Amino acid sequence: MVIAVDGPAGAGKSTVCRRLAQALGVAYLDTGAMYRAVAWALAQCAMDQASDQRMRQELPLLPLEFLIEAGRLRIDWEGSPLGDELRNPSISRMASLVSQRRPVRDFLTQKQRALSRGHDVVAEGRDMTTVVFPDAELKVFLTASDRVRAERRWKEYKEKGLSADLEDILRQIQERDAADSQRVLAPLKPGKDAIILDTSELSIDQVVEQLVRWAMEAREKALKREGSP
Structure with missing residues (x-):
């Protein structure tokens, strides 16, 4: 089973996917x-x-x-x-x-x-749902507002003792979003049939819990397909 997770910078993909893989007992x-x-x-x-x-x-x-x-x-x-x-x-x-x-x-x-x-893998990356695993059993596009993503990145820097300016981070995220969505090769966009999950108002625990539920549902559907005549 492949769970493909895509999304813009700062949406929490890496943290969520590590915990999701651990919760499901699959490879990250x-x-x-x-x-x-x-x-x-x-x-x-x-x-x-x-x-x-x-x-x-x-x-x-x-x-x-x-x-x-x-x-x-x-x-x-x-x-x-x-x-x-x-x-x-x-x-x-x-x-x-x-x-x-x-x-x-x-x-x-x-x-x-x-x-x-x-x-069985949780695959995280910019083109997982569109190019690499377009037929994955579960495809999720994690996103959040640019302001929320900038604040998350700013907090990460602060926790590491690094100096950072929130407005500079916000500008960098907006510039990267524009570049990623407009590039010719593997532009940033949700894959066909991917579930779009806005994490702006959700904690990491809530996001992981939701993805675990979707993953279990996708696994059950896959098993039923395999068992059908």
Whole structure:
């Protein structure tokens, strides 16, 4: 069973999906980490500025492996797991750039679909409901007002002891929303038949509880289809 969750920045996708996967006892597929891993790998090989043709040829040859282990995504480089290397802010910025390259998206779409075979997964990412898993048993588009999302991000920074200006964060979110929704490659939008859930007035617990209910309903429907003659 695949539960695909999409939505704009600051909607709470990562936090909700981790807890949802834990509540259901299924794997959590962090597609953002996969993009950061590819960005890091391309930087190691001085390929981040390579042509689309070269990227398409070289990406499958990189010693980069994606695995589901104990319900979590594990990413190996040359047989050793990657960790802190992917948490560098510069890698996050690079991941945002390489995610706009079609060879990278095609490569990771294939990997993400492969990881879902043989595993029940909660897959979280910007194009999960539209491109990667358009036929997922449950598709959810999490959203919230731009002001609420900015306030959430501002609180996260404050809790980490980082200085941040709420209005600057709001402007950045609005600019990213516009860029994501207008891009040619995998624009930000709900997938067909995706359930749109506005979390502006909901707590994380309430969102997770609602998604658990929908997931159980989707699982029951899937089992009935499998058992029907």
